[in-house]
Amino acid sequence: MESNEEQEARRESSFQKRLKSAGSAMLVPVLAVLTAMLVGAVVILMAGGNPLYAYLGLFQGAFGSAKAWSETAVWATPYIFAGLAVALAFKGGLFNIGAEGQLALGAVVAAWIGYALPDMLEISLPAIIHLPLAIILGVLAGALWAAIPGALKAYTGGHEVINTIMMNYIALNMVSFLLNGPMKDKNPNNVIARTPEIAESARIPVIFEGFRIHWGFVLALIVAAIVWWLLWKTTLGFEIRTVGANPDAAKYAGINVKRTIILTMAMSGLLAGMAGAIEVSGLNYRHELGFSIGYGFDAIAIALLGKTHPLGVVLASILFAGMRNGGTRMQFLTQIPVDVISVIQALILLFVAADAIIRYIYRVRAREERLVLTRGWGG
Amino acid sequence: MDWRRFSVIALVIIILFSVVVLIGKTKDTPIVIITSLLATTIAVATPLTLGALSGIFCERSGVVNIGIEGMMLAAAFFGWLAAIYMNTIFKIAPLPSLIAGVVAAILTGGLFALLHAMLSITYKVDQIIGGTVINILAVGITGFMNRQLFFEKGSIFGGQVPHAPGVLPRIQIPFLADIPVMGRIFDQQPLTIAAILLVIVSHYVLFHTRWGLRTRAVGEHPRAADAVGINVIFMRYANVIIGGFLAGLGGAYFTLESVPSFEPLLTNGRGFIALAAMIFGNWSPFGAWAAALVFGASQAFQIKLQLFREVIPAQWAFLQNAYIVGLAPYILTMLILTGIIGKTTPPAADGVPYEK
Numbered sequence: 001m002e003s004n005e006e007q008e009a010r011r012e013s014s015f016q017k018r019l020k021s022a023g024s025a026m027l028v029p030v031l032a033v034l035t036a037m038l039v040g041a042v043v044i045l046m047a048g049g050n051p052l053y054a055y056l057g058l059f060q061g062a063f064g065s066a067k068a069w070s071e072t073a074v075w076a077t078p079y080i081f082a083g084l085a086v087a088l089a090f091k092g093g094l095f096n097i098g099a100e101g102q103l104a105l106g107a108v109v110a111a112w113i114g115y116a117l118p119d120m121l122e123i124s125l126p127a128i129i130h131l132p133l134a135i136i137l138g139v140l141a142g143a144l145w146a147a148i149p150g151a152l153k154a155y156t157g158g159h160e161v162i163n164t165i166m167m168n169y170i171a172l173n174m175v176s177f178l179l180n181g182p183m184k185d186k187n188p189n190n191v192i193a194r195t196p197e198i199a200e201s202a203r204i205p206v207i208f209e210g211f212r213i214h215w216g217f218v219l220a221l222i223v224a225a226i227v228w229w230l231l232w233k234t235t236l237g238f239e240i241r242t243v244g245a246n247p248d249a250a251k252y253a254g255i256n257v258k259r260t261i262i263l264t265m266a267m268s269g270l271l272a273g274m275a276g277a278i279e280v281s282g283l284n285y286r287h288e289l290g291f292s293i294g295y296g297f298d299a300i301a302i303a304l305l306g307k308t309h310p311l312g313v314v315l316a317s318i319l320f321a322g323m324r325n326g327g328t329r330m331q332f333l334t335q336i337p338v339d340v341i342s343v344i345q346a347l348i349l350l351f352v353a354a355d356a357i358i359r360y361i362y363r364v365r366a367r368e369e370r371l372v373l374t375r376g377w378g379g
Numbered sequence: 380m381d382w383r384r385f386s387v388i389a390l391v392i393i394i395l396f397s398v399v400v401l402i403g404k405t406k407d408t409p410i411v412i413i414t415s416l417l418a419t420t421i422a423v424a425t426p427l428t429l430g431a432l433s434g435i436f437c438e439r440s441g442v443v444n445i446g447i448e449g450m451m452l453a454a455a456f457f458g459w460l461a462a463i464y465m466n467t468i469f470k471i472a473p474l475p476s477l478i479a480g481v482v483a484a485i486l487t488g489g490l491f492a493l494l495h496a497m498l499s500i501t502y503k504v505d506q507i508i509g510g511t512v513i514n515i516l517a518v519g520i521t522g523f524m525n526r527q528l529f530f531e532k533g534s535i536f537g538g539q540v541p542h543a544p545g546v547l548p549r550i551q552i553p554f555l556a557d558i559p560v561m562g563r564i565f566d567q568q569p570l571t572i573a574a575i576l577l578v579i580v581s582h583y584v585l586f587h588t589r590w591g592l593r594t595r596a597v598g599e600h601p602r603a604a605d606a607v608g609i610n611v612i613f614m615r616y617a618n619v620i621i622g623g624f625l626a627g628l629g630g631a632y633f634t635l636e637s638v639p640s641f642e643p644l645l646t647n648g649r650g651f652i653a654l655a656a657m658i659f660g661n662w663s664p665f666g667a668w669a670a671a672l673v674f675g676a677s678q679a680f681q682i683k684l685q686l687f688r689e690v691i692p693a694q695w696a697f698l699q700n701a702y703i704v705g706l707a708p709y710i711l712t713m714l715i716l717t718g719i720i721g722k723t724t725p726p727a728a729d730g731v732p733y734e735k
Contacts, residue, residue, distance in 0.1 A: 095507055097511070152716070158716035162651055166712050166713050169648050177702035177703060297514070297518065300511055300515070335533070339519070339527070342518065342522055343519040343520055345519065347516075350498075353509060353512050354502045354504045
C-alpha cells in the first residue's frame with residue numbers, strides 16, 4: 001500500500017509531466033508566432049512604418065481595454081468553431097478546406113429561419129424555440145454540406161481536398177443567388193446583397209450591457225470542451241483518431257471506416273456551420289454576402305497553430321482574433337494597411353507547418369511524435 | 380488516356396455547345412456560334428492547361444502541389460505589377476512592358492515553387508499542408524501589396540490604380556486564320572498559343588527524353604532511381620520549379636492576356652480545377668489538355684449564354700441566371716473526381732518525401 005504522501009507525490013509528478021509536455025508542445029507554435037512577427041516587422045519597416053509603434057497599436061487594440069477584450073472575443077467566436085471544425089477533420093485524417101462554404105450555408109439557413117419563420121407561421125415565436133431552431137437548422141445545413149464530400153471520399157475515393165473546395169464555390173454561387181434574389185433585403189434603401197434582419201426572438205443576448213460580446217463566445221468554449229471529450233473519452237472519438245492514424249489498421253480492428261469518414265466530415269461541417277449560425281444570431285443579425293470569405297483559410301491556420309488540439313485551437317483563435325481586432329488600431333496609428341495581418345498570419349502558418357525551420361533556428365530538439373495530417377491522392 | 384475518356388470529353392463538349400446553338404439560333408448561324416464557342420473554349424482553358432502541366436511536372440517527380448492556385452494568383456499580381464511599373468514609371472512602350480510582365484510572372488511562379496520545394500523536399504512538411512501555406516501566403520501578400528501600392532496615398536502610384544498597358548495582342552496563325560468564319564479559332568493571344576505548344580513540348584520531354592525518364596523514375600520509385608545514380612532531390616527540386624514557371628505563365632494569363640486589371644482572389648479556384656484536369660488526364664499532358672478543354676467549354680457555355688440572355692426560352696429560364704450556370708465547372712470537377720469515368724493512378728511515390 002502506498003502512503004497518502006507517495007500518492008500525492010506521484011500525482012504531483014504526473015501533473016508536472018503533463019505541464020511539461022504541454023509546455024514543449026507549445027514551444028514551437030510560440031516561437032513560430034514570434035518569428036513571424038519579426039519578419040512582419042521587416043515588412044512594416046519596408047512599407048514605411050515603425051514596427052514597434054505598429055505592434056504597440058496592435059496590442060492596445062486587441063487587449064488594451066475592456067472594450068478591446070470584448071471585441072477580440074467577438075472575433076474569436078467564429079474562429080473557435082471553424083478552427084475546431086478543421087482540427088476535428090484532421091484528427092480523422094481528413095483535410096476540410098470547405099469550412100468557408102459550410103459556414104456560409106449555416107449562416108444563410110440561420111438567417112432565413114431567423115427572419116422568415118415568424119412571417120410564414122404568422123405568429124411570433126418565443127425565443128426559447130426560435131433561437132435554438134435557427135441555430136440547429138443552420139448547423140445541420142453545414143453538416144450536410146460537408147457530408148457530401150465525406151461520402152464521395154468514402155465511396156468513390158474522390159479526394160476531399162478538391163471536393164471541399166469545389167463545394168465552397170458552389171456554396172458561394174448559391175448564396176450569391178439567394179442573397180441577390182429570393183432572400184434579398186427588400187428595404188428600399190438597401191443595395192447590398194444581404195438578408196433582412198432576423199427577429200428579436202432569434203438573437204443571442206449579449207453578456208454585458210454595452211459590449212458586443214455575446215453568449216456565443218461561452219458556447220464556443222463549451223463546444224471546444226465537448227470536442228475534446230468526444231475525441232479522447234468516447235468510442236467514436238477513438239474510432240475517428242484510429243481511422244485518421246491508420247485506416248487499414250482501423251479496418252482490421254473492425255471499425256466501419258466509410259461510416260467514420262462520413263461522420264467525421266459531417267461533424268466537422270456541423271462545427272463550421274455553427275460558426276456561421278452563431279455569427280448571424282449573435283452579432284450581425286443577418287447574413288451578408290462576402291462575410292464568409294477568408295474564414296476557410298483562417299480556420300486551417302488556426303487548427304494547425306493549435307496543433308489540432310481543442311485547447312490549442314481556442315488559444316490560437318484568441319491570438320488571431322486579437323490580431324484582426326487590433327489591426328484597425330494599428331492602421332489608425334501607423335497607416336499600415338490592416339492586410340499586413342494576413343501576411344503575418346500566413347508566415348505563422350508557414351513556420352508552424354515547417355517546424356523544422358523553427359527547430360533549426362532555435363536549436364530545439366524534435367519531439368518523438370509527428371502529427372500525421374493528410375495523405376496524398378491515393379489515401 | 381483511353382478512348383473512353385476522350386469520348387466522354389467530346390460528348391460533354393457537344394452537349395454544352397448544342398444547348399447554346401439551340402438557344403442562339405435565332406441570333407446567329409450555328410457555324411458562327413460554334414466557331415466563337417471553340418475560340419473562347421481554347422482561350423479560357425489556357426490557365427487550366429498551364430496549371431495542369433505544372434501539376435504534372437511536380438507530381439510526376441513525386442511532389443503533390445495544391446499550391447498552384449496561390450502560385451497563379453501571385454504570378455498574376457506580380458506580372459501585372461511589373462508591366463504597369465515598366466509602363467508608367469519607366470515609360471516603356473506597352474508591348475515590351477507586357478513581355479516584362481510575363482517574365483516577372485514566370486519568375487514569381489518559380490520563386491513560390493522554390494518555397495514549396497524547400498518545404499516538401501528538404502523540410503519534409505506534409506505536402507498538402509505546404510501547398511495550403513503557399514495559397515494562404517499568396518492571398519496575404521497580394522492583398523497587402525495591392526492595398527499598399529494602389530490605395531495608400533504615399534505609395535509610388537499615388538494611391539490610385541494606374542492605367543495598365545493593355546493586354547497581349549492577338550497573333551493570327553498564317554493561312555489558318557485566313558479561313559472564312561472558322562479562321563477565328565486560329566486568331567488567339569500568345570499565351571494561349573504558348574500553352575498548346577507547351578502541351579506538346581511537355582509530352583515530348585516527359586516521355587521521349589532522358590530527363591523525362593528520370594523524372595518519372597523519381598516519382599515512381601525513388602529508391603531504385605537513387606540506386607542507379609539519379610539525384611532524387613535535384614530532380615524533384617528542378618521539376619517543382621519547372622512546374623512553378625508553368626503556373627506563373629498560367630497566372631500571367633489573368634492579368635496580361637485576359638483582362639488588364641487585378642483584383643484580390645481573381646484566380647477563383649482555377650488552380651484547383653487545373654488539378655482535377657491533371658487527375659482526369661491521368662497525369663499526361665494531352666489528357667490534361669483535353670480535360671482542361673471541357674472546363675473551358677463549360678466556361679464558354681456560361682459566357683455565351685449571358686450574351687444570348689434575352690432569347691432564352693421561358694421553360695429554360697434557369698439558364699438566364701449567371702449564378703446557376705456558373706456552377707457547371709465546379710459540379711463537373713466533382714463528377715470527374717468520383718471516378719465514374721474510370722479510375723486513374725497517380726505516380727506511385729506521389730506525395731511521399733524521400734528519405735535516404
